[in-house]
Amino acid sequence: MADASTPRDESGMSLNFGTYEEALSWIGRTTEPFESEFAVNVPMIRYYCAALEDANRSYWDTDFAAEHWGGSVAPPGMLQTWTIPLQWRPDGKRAISVMAAKVPLPGDKPINVTTDFEYFEPVREGDRLVMTDRLEAISEEKTTRVGTGHFITSITEYRNQAGTLLARSTNTLFRYRSEG
Numbered sequence: 001m002a003d004a005s006t007p008r009d010e011s012g013m014s015l016n017f018g019t020y021e022e023a024l025s026w027i028g029r030t031t032e033p034f035e036s037e038f039a040v041n042v043p044m045i046r047y048y049c050a051a052l053e054d055a056n057r058s059y060w061d062t063d064f065a066a067e068h069w070g071g072s073v074a075p076p077g078m079l080q081t082w083t084i085p086l087q088w089r090p091d092g093k094r095a096i097s098v099m100a101a102k103v104p105l106p107g108d109k110p111i112n113v114t115t116d117f118e119y120f121e122p123v124r125e126g127d128r129l130v131m132t133d134r135l136e137a138i139s140e141e142k143t144t145r146v147g148t149g150h151f152i153t154s155i156t157e158y159r160n161q162a163g164t165l166l167a168r169s170t171n172t173l174f175r176y177r178s179e180g
């Protein structure tokens with residue numbers, strides 16, 4: 001049973017708690033590679049595009065895609081779709097490894113601040129994406145309108161089964177202490 005001074009994780013991210021000094025020793029750490037559950041496939045691409053009403057011929061016309069891209073490709077906005085694990089499986093849950101949640105810090109509330117993507121190669125039908133997440137930086141304690149905590153910056157790389165870098169995202173999350 002935790003005492004009243006131990007923060008409770010109600011974020012659903014399985015946060016680790018510790019000190020800023022402990023967290024600093026984590027800079028540069030990388031998660032284990034996480035492989036997508038499924039290969040990139042045309043039915044999922046079309047479901048996604050239908051939901052967004054994206055009429056780009058690259059996603060609907062296989063002849064057009066073959067001529068312009070060498071085959072079917074996924075929209076850039078789908079990148080994370082391929083690496084989100086199923087929320088339930090008969091053999092148990094498969095957790096995704098998010099570096100910002102693993103960092104030992106005192107804050108019990110995470111809020112995403114920014115996410116920037118760089119795309120290098122198209123995501124193609126048949127690709128099996130593999131992602132890794134590296135802790136890049138942790139700010140000193142800051143006080144904002146939502147609370148007092150630390151900004152955590154991580155860099156996620158997305159590669160295909162051949163190891164080709166397809167995209168990179170830089171994410172900043174603010175992890176702060178709740179006041180009540």
